[in-house]
Amino acid sequence: MYQFTGCPCSVCGKTLTDTDDIVVCPDCGAPYHRACYQVQGACVYAGKHGTGFEWTPPASAQPEHKCPNCGAPNPESAQRCSHCGYVFGSEQAAPPPRVDANRQAQQPGGGFNYTRLYQEAQAGGYWQASAASADEPIDGIPSDEWATYLGPSSPAYLRDFSQMQKYGRKSSICFSALLFGPLYFFYRKAWKPAFVFLAVDLLLQLPSLLELLVLSESAFAPAISGSTLLFLAQIASIASFAVMVLSGMFAKYLYRRIAAERIRRIEAEFPDKSKREAVLRAQGGVSWAAVVGVCTAMVVLGAVFSLLLGPNLQAVMGLVL
Template identity: 30%
Template sequence: MDYIGFRCPVCDKNFHADDDVVVCPVCGTPHHRKCYEELGHCYNEDKHSEGYDFEKEENESDVPEGSVKCKNCGEINSEGTFYCSKCGTPLIDIPNNNFGQNQNNNQGNQGNPYGNNDNQQGNPFGNNQNGNPFGNNPNGMPFGGFNAVQFDPMGGVAPETEFEDGAKAGEVAKLVKQNTPYYMQVFNKIKTFNKSKFNFAGLLFGGGYLLYRKQYKLGGFITAIMIACYTFFTYGNYTVISQVLNDVVNTHTNMNPSDIYPMFMSAVEKLDTGDYLIVIFSFICLLIYYALHLVCGFIANRCYYKHCCKQVKKIKSQSSSETAADNELQTKGGVNTALAFSLIVVMLILNYAPVFLLR
């Protein structure tokens, strides 16, 4: 019997994979070896005369309806939860039985490229009904339907894996919440190889993506610069740049499209000092704006990794208990969708407001 997740009745702490466990030969109650030796006998010794059986009692113990018990720590979680709210261990276990079964069926037919095709010589589909190449699997799917696909919310990373600042992967997953498989794999790569991955969401949304992931200081700083740059470019575009382009196009109606840029630059050089500086600084601001988008794509994952680890460390140090820390991680974790939509509205206003204000 696997005792991981059960509690030692003496110290009331959960058993882990590396614990030295002693089992009572009479009733099967597990203890930490140290606890058993200190107590000197089985914790349930007084129940032996009643025929107490630990395994039977545990199997008959009721888990509240609509709940699931974590195999690692014993925490009761709501049904449908992907990973334990306490330790982050995946709560689902869906084996791919069809894959192994197909392999076994073919072992006795190594000379037959189509596997076990009894009484159907030369038929690549064997005994499958209606000649279905995927056999009798549910829904006609090749590997037993969608139930054969196992979803791991931790992305294959063990919940006990330690990241930066003593933060464990299971704790960080509670803070991340959305898209944990991707981030657990990326964070583990940063921790193991000191290499990150390019974040395309960071490229597309820049500082807004950092704010969406609740990195308010860095995200706010970058977003403020981006908004300032975009605002100045929009002003310069509608007040000077667009007028210069219109003059060039209207003056040279039959020019080649490839001549627009040199003619535009020639016209800009003839502007007075004030308008000339507006054009130059407008393009500098636009360059900074897109450069920040690119930078965010490169740094988003690593910054989020450091942010999550620091948050976990801070919350754990300020919490009075493990339960309080878990609740705080759940509260402060996730994403800020409302702020993301607000930034989209702001960018739309910056983009289209000059059309009405500068007529």
């Protein structure tokens, strides 16, 4: 039933309110103040009765239906919001254009409604797009085989690999590689970059080790001045920092290339799905044993190097501390 509040009285033209005693013509539906209708004595549209005439409110008095998605006013008979496209009576909202979404997030006072923007993103934005893209083949390999190879942390890697493939990026920050360097690659069974980065790290440590030999007056000390060794150690320290940053930026890209190559080889060698999955799990995943083995080897090398130090260990301890 139509609500006549806000419509004009058909006799006096004044706006009808909630407190008014309103009567309606049974033939055409025109509203009146009861007192106005009694004074008039009949409907002002009586001459049109019987011709199919039906009273309709003026456009300015038609009730508005506020969109639950963006709050924009719409005619009560509207089926879709004229501002954002929301379908009235449905739980699903038609995805508004990006420009409209940004405009909806603007507040009347000129500020920015971050809550609305966050809700719009949750409703159909970044997270859903990321989840959908993670199911797409990466480097021509199905996501389920990637997941089998990568292990428990596959969702995060698939999301990063998918974004790297989508935008053609080679860099994606990896804090594990940034902090632990070669140990990250050993943990992820990426043997080639693991040994390469380990060899680079040891090479960059060589000037400092030679400096320790000179300071300890070892018989194995090279015939190089202390100032030269100090300069080389400083250069090596800068280079070591640069290698650490590069490792953190490109570790995922290197891991992705090596993993993709290994998965393709396994696909070619094991066409049977069940056997292929078993091999993917065995050759993929992570290896704590490799990490422990490398750390143990480094401790042993440190112990062996300490045997080469000379008698002046106080100078060495002073440098270390």
